[in-house]
Amino acid sequence: MELESALLVLCAALSLLLPFALRGDRSLATFLAYVVLSLLAILTSVLRLRRWAGVE
């Protein structure tokens, strides 16, 4: 599996596991962690699709 696809699957898995890891959080850490995770997934998908579309 190529790197971008593996990263995307990892992001999706993390989005399911994070609530268990951050259980009991009383700060804005969960909110920020999910925004960062989403941004990472978006960036990775853009890179993967640009390569697929032939835009390097």
Next chain:
Amino acid sequence: MSELAAVLAGYLLLVGLTALWSRLRTRTGDPVDYFIASRGLSGLVSAMTYAATTYSAFMMVGLVGLSYAVGVGALCFELAYLVSTVAILSTLGARVWELSRERGYVTPTQLLRERHGSYWTTVFVVFMTALALIPYSAVQMVGPAVILSGVSRGSLDYRTAVTLAAAVVLLTTLAAGIRSVAWTDAVQGAIMLSSATAFVLWLALRAPPGTAEALGDAGLLSPLNELWTPRVFMAYTTPWIFFAVTNPQVFQRLYLPRSRRDYARMVAYFSVFGLAYTVISVSVGLLARGLELTGTMALGIDLRSRADWNRVTQQLMVYAHPVLSSLVAISILAAATSTVNSIILTLSSMFAYDVPVPERARLAAGKVVVVAFTLVVYAFALTRPAFVVDLAVASSTLLLPLLPLYLSSVYGLSGRIPYAVTALTCLPLSVYLTMGGVEVLVPREVLVLLLSLGLYAAALLVERHRRQRWF
């Protein structure tokens, strides 16, 4: 009322003109143009119609209420959906786009029919999909109708508001099929995002210092708490992370971009829209709860009643300027109609292509189905179906058995017997488990998913083993 009337008139004029303009660009009489715009949409329009279709009235009604009640856990649920969707669109979605061009697919179920090779199982899948999506569509009408009637202080009653939503759905669908749906979706998506942004900024400006601490002390910044337990989180999230595959109205949107580059742009723009709209919707709910906890606002929501969670947005509007509350109400109407028109057009294309209809009558049959489904959805919405989130999740659960069927058809693991066995067993089973309220050890949604995947895999192994023995 005068502010609402002015905003509503402006909205209807904008949507009507956009629908008429798109009609001028249509190749009349061509069903491929009517249902998928001859695979010729730009990345931006494809992204906006994808976003407006997937993000419904649920966001500014159900998700706001959910965030208010359970806290940041609602963000985990909705962003888990976004991250999974981005992953699916970047991997499986790109392959689906290629297949649709190579094989000339117009509907999602055409892909199932051709790859698995079973005509009558596909007819069954089409009918079950319609059965699952009718309550989901009706639910979309409830939120805006309740809010419009609230903002107008009763001048616009519930029945009139639902009638108005149904009229917008019919206008945007019948004007020029997918072209009018996609272009009005683009306009409605812009209305949704801009109004929600104005609403959250207004709320943020009212939040006193210490709002975040109040939310933290109430346990609302923890992703899991007594209301949002691990079981509830899994039950809500499981159907939604596969939404991009199992829901035909979004699956069909993968056929629309005119080039690979436009497909890539569609995914990028949609992702940014999704992230912004999700963060805004959840922030509205969290800020509303924070303002209540700090004594800045009194919304009077009964947390023990899940139906009452839906009233958060409506109650916030009491404090907002009439122009702002009218804009938000119209944005919720836009979110609902842009979802329902896409569902109805996709279902009509499936009935035109995947059930026995003569080829030359496809377009006419599709238009008849559009009118028939709009009337059914309208009638169901008038009964005021219960809690928005639960019904929306139930609809997605009913479609979960389609996951192995689509995955296997895209990745070369198709088989006629596994297709028939899984569809004919798991789709009715998911209806029984969901509608019958059956309680089992694991969440129903997880059980439906595991059973569908397991049964398909087992049937495929048996089929391949038997084929090897015979040849």
